[in-house]
Amino acid sequence: MAVKDYLRKRFFPQIWCPGCGHGIVMANMIRAIELNGLKKDEVVVVSGIGCSSRMPGYLDFHTLHTLHGRALAFATGVKMGRPELTVIVPMGDGDALAIGGNHLIHAARRNMDLTAIIMNNSIYGMTGGQYSPMTPFAKNATTAPFGNIEHAIDLMELAMGAGASFAARTTTYHAKEMIKIISKAIKHKGFAIVEVMSQCPTYYGRKNKLGSAVDMMKGFKEDTVPIGSKKKANNPDLIERGIFVEEKRPEYSTSYLELIEKYRAERQVQ
Amino acid sequence: MRANVRFMQGNEAIVEGALYAGLHFYAGYPITPSTEIAEILSERLPMIGGKFVQMEDEIASMCAIIGASLTGFKVMTATSGPGFSLMQEAIGYAIMTEVPSVVVNVQRGGPGTGLPTSVAQGDVMQARWGTHGDHSIIALTASNLQDAFYVTVDAFNLAETFRTPVILLFDEVLAHMREKIVIPQPGDIEVVERLRTSVPEGTNYHPYLVREDGRLPMSDFGGKHRYNVTGLVHDMWGFPSSDPKVAYDLIHHLVDKLEHRADVIARYKEHYTKDAEVLLISYGSSARSALQMVEDRRKRGGKVGLLELQSLWPFPGKTVRKKCVGRSHVLVVEMNMGQICQEVKKVVSEPEQVFLANRFDGVLISPTDILQQLNMIQGKGV
Numbered sequence: 001m002a003v004k005d006y007l008r009k010r011f012f013p014q015i016w017c018p019g020c021g022h023g024i025v026m027a028n029m030i031r032a033i034e035l036n037g038l039k040k041d042e043v044v045v046v047s048g049i050g051c052s053s054r055m056p057g058y059l060d061f062h063t064l065h066t067l068h069g070r071a072l073a074f075a076t077g078v079k080m081g082r083p084e085l086t087v088i089v090p091m092g093d094g095d096a097l098a099i100g101g102n103h104l105i106h107a108a109r110r111n112m113d114l115t116a117i118i119m120n121n122s123i124y125g126m127t128g129g130q131y132s133p134m135t136p137f138a139k140n141a142t143t144a145p146f147g148n149i150e151h152a153i154d155l156m157e158l159a160m161g162a163g164a165s166f167a168a169r170t171t172t173y174h175a176k177e178m179i180k181i182i183s184k185a186i187k188h189k190g191f192a193i194v195e196v197m198s199q200c201p202t203y204y205g206r207k208n209k210l211g212s213a214v215d216m217m218k219g220f221k222e223d224t225v226p227i228g229s230k231k232k233a234n235n236p237d238l239i240e241r242g243i244f245v246e247e248k249r250p251e252y253s254t255s256y257l258e259l260i261e262k263y264r265a266e267r268q269v270q
Numbered sequence: 271m272r273a274n275v276r277f278m279q280g281n282e283a284i285v286e287g288a289l290y291a292g293l294h295f296y297a298g299y300p301i302t303p304s305t306e307i308a309e310i311l312s313e314r315l316p317m318i319g320g321k322f323v324q325m326e327d328e329i330a331s332m333c334a335i336i337g338a339s340l341t342g343f344k345v346m347t348a349t350s351g352p353g354f355s356l357m358q359e360a361i362g363y364a365i366m367t368e369v370p371s372v373v374v375n376v377q378r379g380g381p382g383t384g385l386p387t388s389v390a391q392g393d394v395m396q397a398r399w400g401t402h403g404d405h406s407i408i409a410l411t412a413s414n415l416q417d418a419f420y421v422t423v424d425a426f427n428l429a430e431t432f433r434t435p436v437i438l439l440f441d442e443v444l445a446h447m448r449e450k451i452v453i454p455q456p457g458d459i460e461v462v463e464r465l466r467t468s469v470p471e472g473t474n475y476h477p478y479l480v481r482e483d484g485r486l487p488m489s490d491f492g493g494k495h496r497y498n499v500t501g502l503v504h505d506m507w508g509f510p511s512s513d514p515k516v517a518y519d520l521i522h523h524l525v526d527k528l529e530h531r532a533d534v535i536a537r538y539k540e541h542y543t544k545d546a547e548v549l550l551i552s553y554g555s556s557a558r559s560a561l562q563m564v565e566d567r568r569k570r571g572g573k574v575g576l577l578e579l580q581s582l583w584p585f586p587g588k589t590v591r592k593k594c595v596g597r598s599h600v601l602v603v604e605m606n607m608g609q610i611c612q613e614v615k616k617v618v619s620e621p622e623q624v625f626l627a628n629r630f631d632g633v634l635i636s637p638t639d640i641l642q643q644l645n646m647i648q649g650k651g652v
Contacts, residue, residue, distance in 0.1 A: 044492050062492045065500035067363055073330035077337025080321050082492040106326035260316045
């Protein structure tokens with residue numbers, strides 16, 4: 001099917017600004033879902049609050065638009081209720097890492113089969129350009145008029161530290177790589193985190209004089225390298241892309257069903 | 271069949287009521303004095319094929335039960351004051367999205383960390399107005415374990431009937447005391463099952479299209495209909511809308527579905543009220559002391575009665591107003607600074623004055639405390 005066949009067209013136009021990277025992520029997420037051979041009825045999309053979190057409304061899946069930062073907690077309940085469904089959780093960097101940081105850590109630790117797609121545009125877009133936990137040091141935002149004096153989280157380090165069994169990073173420039181990575185993340189049986197560096201030309205770009213959306217995407221090309229690239233040794237500021245971790249580990253909802261079965265089997269023996 | 275007579279703790283009785291009503295999913299975070307509910311359910315739920323998750327905090331707990339309820343299961347969480355504060359935003363989300371859910375708040379002393387192991391009834395107003403925005407809510411309570419069982423079943427029934435979160439406002443004394451309880455056999459008391467849509471698969475289902483009788487049949491989320499759920503003001507499709515008419519109708523619907531049925535939701539018990547000149551109004555464990563005081567007075571010929579409220583929200587104003595008419599004195603007995611007393615004052619015009627007997631120091635109010643207050647207002651001295 002074409003990407004548009006997965007959209008709820010009557011709810012368009014969408015709210016994203018011209019040049020926003022989130023539409024690229026939405027289209028590639030749909031392509032990744034299709035690559036996995038999933039039917040519309042088999043997919044749940046749960047989001048929180050923010051620009052990227054408006055995505056579920058436009059998608060013709062089972063969609064749940066929840067509270068700021070809490071998407072993973074709602075998704076936990078949905079997955080426990082219907083473990084057979086594929087649950088995808090699109091989030092923004094503020095949503096996932098500031099207000100929702102605790103839930104992200106514990107979802108990773110619990111290793112429930114959820115796919116978190118974190119669109120990192122280094123800014124709070126919906127409220128008009130405040131600095132986020134992923135705004136780099138010294139960059140500008142409406143609440144950092146003299147430059148940001150906080151430090152950005154490295155999401156991949158955080159994911160690995162919290163025990164995510166799948167963690168990967170890509171960008172809106174690397175569209176084909178993004179499809180492949182999201183597809184693998186969906187297939188992965190366990191908690192998967194995908195960071196997609198996404199451009200916000202309206203706020204982050206404008207505040208930091210980064211040019212147009214195209215200029216910002218070119219920046220993603222120039223500032224990133226595949227994991228293990230020799231270029232990184234010469235220039236430590238380069239950001240690595242690719243799959244950082246992909247491990248088999250007991251998945252929570254499966255472990256829970258096994259626990260129920262174990263109890264039943266033991267009771268029958270007695 | 272022999273009656274299932276048991277001796278147990280209050281928190282255990284709440285669990286028994288929840289399981290009787292069909293609880294399938296529980297998410298929670300440990301907090302005194304409600305923790306036993308989580309401990310017992312972590313064992314009992316998997317035994318019946320249900321599920322228990324210990325979440326990272328109370329916010330996540332409330333969110334998780336909403337997610338699970340949408341998929342078609344009866345859900346509950348339990349907490350105490352500080353955790354109840356954390357849950358408020360998500361309780362508002364459940365109100366807005368009309369997701370059946372049961373929240374137990376075993377009240378302890380507050381504000382802040384307060385008196386974690388002591389009794390209080392200070393969360394009455396928080397249960398009503400804890401979350402932001404215009405809304406209505408159901409809150410039930412009980413004063414003994416048998417009633418705690420019954421109102422817990424009732425909470426699930428009302429949650430399903432009205433598609434709303436229901437607060438069970440218990441307190442530390444009720445939750446931690448032990449007494450006799452008879453667990454009814456399955457079928458002995460009514461259990462309301464979820465109203466599901468008859469719209470066939472492959473046909474447009476409108477999740478927020480209100481039926482003529484005010485009810486909204488549900489479709490298990492992730493099942494045969496694909497639809498959107500949002501905490502924003504939404505239209506019948508469940509899609510965000512900022513149309514003033516949509517907003518007006520939705521808020522009216524959310525409030526009216528409960529406030530217009532306040533009489534149906536009202537639950538109360540009367541003890542020695544028929545000829546009572548003095549009427550005590552109380553609820554929860556305060557009502558135990560009030561009842562003791564009434565019975566002590568009756569033995570001495572005093573015409574004292576007790577109206578025991580089991581539903582606090584929507585406030586059963588009509589009932590309270592009617593029951594107070596003709597009494598010489600009305601005395602509200604509670605363990606806070608007069609949260610229900612204020613509600614009683616709002617609705618009662620006869621007698622002219624409503625008095626308060628209360629404690630808020632972490633100690634269960636005693637029959638003597640209540641008697642002293644009554645003597646004072648009757649001009650008999652202390």
